[in-house]
Structure formats: C-alpha cells, structure tokens
Amino acid sequence: MMGELVVRENRDGWVLLTLNRPEKLNALTVDVFRELRAHVADLKRASDVRCVVLRGAGKCFSAGHDLADIASGEEVPSRGWHSETLRLMEKLPMPVIAAVHGHCYTGALEVALACDFIIAADNARFGDTHAKWALTPIWGMSQRLPRRVGVATAKRLMFTADMFDAAEALRIGLVETVVPIDQFDSEIAALAGRIAANSGFSHAANKRLLDATDGQALDAGLQWEVMENEGVGPDMRERIATFTGKGR
Structure with missing residues (x-):
C-alpha cells in the first residue's frame, strides 16, 4: 500500500x-x-x-x-x-x-x-x-x-x-x-x-503518434502517420456493431 x-x-x-x-x-x-x-x-x-x-x-x-x-x-x-x-x-x-x-x-x-x-x-x-x-x-x-x-x-x-x-x-x-x-x-x-468511453487502443496510438511527430515538418509527419499507423483496435468491430445496432 x-x-x-x-x-x-x-x-x-x-x-x-x-x-x-x-x-x-x-x-x-x-x-x-x-x-x-x-x-x-x-x-x-x-x-x-x-x-x-x-x-x-x-x-x-x-x-x-x-x-x-x-x-x-x-x-x-x-x-x-x-x-x-x-x-x-x-x-x-x-x-x-x-x-x-x-x-x-x-x-x-x-x-x-x-x-x-x-x-x-x-x-x-x-x-x-x-x-x-x-x-x-x-x-x-x-x-x-x-x-x-x-x-x-x-x-x-x-x-x-x-x-x-x-x-x-x-x-x-x-x-x-x-x-x-x-x-x-x-x-x-x-x-x-x-x-x-473511447478506445484505449486509440488513445495510446494517438499519443505515440503525436509525441513522435511533434515539431516535425508536415510532410515528414504525414509520412510517419502513413508508415507507422497502428491499424485498428481489437474491439473495433464490437464498437461499430454496438453503434449500428447490430451488436445486440
């Protein structure tokens, strides 16, 4: 304790x-x-x-x-x-x-x-x-x-x-x-x-993206975003299904 x-x-x-x-x-x-x-x-x-x-x-x-x-x-x-x-x-x-x-x-x-x-x-x-x-x-x-x-x-x-x-x-x-x-x-x-209420996966990925590209030139940051994109979270389908009503 x-x-x-x-x-x-x-x-x-x-x-x-x-x-x-x-x-x-x-x-x-x-x-x-x-x-x-x-x-x-x-x-x-x-x-x-x-x-x-x-x-x-x-x-x-x-x-x-x-x-x-x-x-x-x-x-x-x-x-x-x-x-x-x-x-x-x-x-x-x-x-x-x-x-x-x-x-x-x-x-x-x-x-x-x-x-x-x-x-x-x-x-x-x-x-x-x-x-x-x-x-x-x-x-x-x-x-x-x-x-x-x-x-x-x-x-x-x-x-x-x-x-x-x-x-x-x-x-x-x-x-x-x-x-x-x-x-x-x-x-x-x-x-x-x-x-x-939002995705912990997205929060973590967004923080890493923002931290890594802070102060970079725009083109360099855009390239980083494309190449280092972390994809989708494990609960993506569940979240969308809940929103569309198809997860009930």
Whole structure:
C-alpha cells in the first residue's frame, strides 16, 4: 500500500490522482514525487484505465516546489529524477489531464504541463516564479511552456514572474477550458468519463503518434502517420456493431 501524499481513486474506467498535502498547499517534495512515480509505474501496466486526472486536495492544485526543501538541500535520487518522473507520466498510454484550481505556480505548473492538457477552475492562478528566487527550471518549464503558449509568451511569463488568472491562461492557450469552481468536480468526472468511453487502443496510438511527430515538418509527419499507423483496435468491430445496432 502506498502512502498518503498522492491518493489514487479508481473510477469507472478512469483514475483520479490527488496531491495530498493540503496543510502545505500541496507543496512538492521528493516524497510527493516518489509516490507520484510509483502510481505512474502502476498505471503504465493498467490495461483497464483509459484516462487519468491529476488534481490537488484542499484549496489548490499546488503552490509549487517546497522552498523549505530546496533551502535545506533536498536529497534527489539522481540528477534529472524529477524531470524523468514527469516524462514517465507524460508517456503513459492513456490521456493524463491536469485539473487545476487555486494556486499553480512554478514547479506545480511544470507538473501540470507534463499532462496532456489542463482544465482550470475559474479561481485558478498560474505563474512561473523561478526568476523571483534566482532559480532555473529543471523539471521541463523551458521545453513545455513554449510548446504550449509560444516562445514569446513563455519568455514574458518567465522573465516577469507575473501571476495570472484562469481567463488569461485560457487566452494564451495554457488551459483548454475554464469552469466555475462550484462545478469543478462534476466537470472533471464528465470529461474523464467521455474520454474513458473511447478506445484505449486509440488513445495510446494517438499519443505515440503525436509525441513522435511533434515539431516535425508536415510532410515528414504525414509520412510517419502513413508508415507507422497502428491499424485498428481489437474491439473495433464490437464498437461499430454496438453503434449500428447490430451488436445486440
């Protein structure tokens, strides 16, 4: 049994992972990452899970990397271990969605960016404060943020360390949708349910295709899609028969 810093709840075809240090605003420590990494390892082998949602307990998603841990010289298992953990999560075969409410700063934003996309509550606030503390990113900010919002916008956010709200996050393309906080739980469940109802085979194949061709020239990507196409899933005929009424 895993600890309680990241809690897993199994839902109908999907999993909810919750960062669970609400008394510390879910500040991220090595121990939090260690539990997240263990859940990711389990999910990689979970053929019955078709969607994962990552969120925070209590008032927010996460206030970011625990500054007390940084100041005390936290013991990291290996160089790049945090970044490697997030890449392992990003490469899970099923869609991984960050559901952000309240604070989502710096290290927490790096975690959210390692998910396939972000949905935000209307009280969400974002920011990259590395420059405020004389720090530099090592969990992926310099790579994922410009891919999500564009290089110039990423530079503005990283250079100013400005905080911004959910509406601005939607405007710049950081998040995909914004929902009222009082509907957040139901919207998370509805979105994950819609994704889980679709083919896990297609989800995994699509993620591999998108990852392999990200940033390629169009013709190269089109050629990859043709040559590396993974075909149809094992339940294709059953799904079509059910839709057409011939599977009853």
